[in-house]
Amino acid sequence: MTVADRWLLPDGVEEILPNRALQIERLRRQVLDLYHSWGYDLVIPPLVEFTDSLLSGTGSDLDLMTFKVTDQLSGRTMGIRADITPQTSRMDAHSLQRQGPSRLCYASTVLYTRPRHALESRSPIQIGVELYGEAGLAADIEVISLMLETLQLIGVDRPQLDLGHVGVYGSLLECAELSFDQEAELFELLQRKAVPELDSWLTANVSDPEMATLLRALVDLAGGVDVLDRARTLFAEAPAEVELALDELQQTVDSLQACYPELNIYMDLSELRGYHYHTGIVFAAYAQGVGQAIGNGGRYDHVGEGFGRSRPATGFNMSLQALAEIATNTPIPAGIYVPVTEGDELRDTIAGLRQQGERVVCGFPGQQPDYEELHCDRQLLLVDGTYQVKPV
Secondary structure, three states: OOOOHHHOOOOOOOOOOHHHHHHHHHHHHHHHHHHHHOOOEEOOOOOEEEHHHHOOOOOHHHHHHOEEEEOOOOOOEEEEOOOOHHHHHHHHHHHHOOOOOEEEEEEEEOOOOOOOOOOOOOOOEEEEEEEEOOOOHHHHHHHHHHHHHHHHHOOOOOOEEEEEEHHHHHHHHHHHOOOHHHHHHHHHHHHHOOHHHHHHHHHHHOOOHHHHHHHHHHHHOEEOOOHHHHHHHHOOOOOHHHHHHHHHHHHHHHHHHHHOOOOEEEEEOOOOOOOOOOOOEEEEEEOOOOOOOOEEEEEOOOHHHHHOOOOOEEEEEEEHHHHHHHOOOOOOOOEEEEOOOOOHHHHHHHHHHHHOOOOEEEOOOOOOOOHHHHOEEEEEEEEOOEEEEEEO
16 A cells, blocks of 8 residues: 555545534534424434344345444444444344433434445434334424425425325235235336336236236336325225325325425325335435435334334434535634734733633634634734724
8 A cells, every 4th residue: 555545545435624514513513403402312322233123124225335344342243334223223222221202413424435426425423312112193294394394494494395105106016916026027127117127027916906006006106296196096995004105195194284385395196215114105215406306304103123122113214425515504703813822811812702602712822823724714902901803
C-alpha cells in the first residue's frame, strides 16, 4: 500500500467534514426533539450484536447486507448492524418489557455490505421511530404522520407518499397454492412490473384463470387514490382479507388527507418492499427532484417472535445525510476571534459570550489568524478600556 492509498476510504464509506457535520448534527437534534415531543423515547443500540438476535425474523435481504465478524471472547458470530429496527424489537421484548404501547426513536450509524442504490452511502446515519404494542390502524397513521412532520421540518412542503398493503398480495398468494420457487418468480415479476413476462408466467403456472386475473390486476392498480375504488371492483370475489386491507388503506388515506390536504398520495398495490418482513400497510416518502425514497416504513407484527415476545409494531426510518441534502438549512453563524490576551475581565467576557450561544475562538501566541479557516467574522478587542466585538 502506498502513502497515497492510506488516505483512501472504502467505496461507499464517507467521512463528514466540519461544516456539513455541524449541519447534520443540528438537524439530528431538531428531528429527535420533534420525536420527543410526540412521546418517543430515545434509545442507542450497540454497534454490534450476535447475529442470532440481530437477524432474528428479518429475512435473507438483511442477512446479505450485514457484515459479520467473529467475537474473540465467545467465538460466536456477530454482525455490524445494517438496520436498527431488529435491535429496537429486542429492546422492546427483552430489555423494556413494557405492557402498553412503547414508542422508541433512534439516530445511529448503520453499515451495509453493499449500497442499496447507486451512489448511496454504505454507512448512513439511520434515524427513525418504532411503535410497539398497538395493533390498531391509529398506530400506522401516527407513524406516517410523524414521517410527514419530519419532512415538513426540513422544508419539504409537498412530498409524495406511496402507500401499499402487503395483505392484498399475501391473501391472493395463499389461494394461488404456488411452490416456494414459483412465489419467488412471481414476486420478482411483480416488482419489475414486467407485464409481458408476467402474462406468460401466469398462463404457465396458475391453473385457475380467475386467480391469474386477480394476480395480473395488481400491476395495474397504481396511481391516485381512485385505485382503491378500482381495486374493490376487481377484487369483489377475492378473500375477505383483501377487502379488510383495502378498508385499512381507505381509512389511512381519509385520515392523512384531513390532516395534510396538500399531500400527494400515490397508491401501488403491487409494491411489495420487504414483503417477507412486513405484515400490513407499507409506505415510502419522496421529495421533488430526489430519485430514491427518502423515508420507508410499514407494519411488521412478527419480528419480536424470535425474542419470545411478539408484539404488533410499525415504524419508519430515514438517512439523516439524505435529509440534510434536501433540508432548507439556515446559514451557520460565524464566530468571534480573540487575540492572545490575559486577564479575569477578558475571561469573564468570553464566558458571557459563549453563554449567549456565540462561537468564540481564542488565539495562541504568535498566531496569524485565518478568519475564513477559523470560521470567524468578528473579533474581540480592547477599545477604550472595554472589550468590544468588532468586524474583522
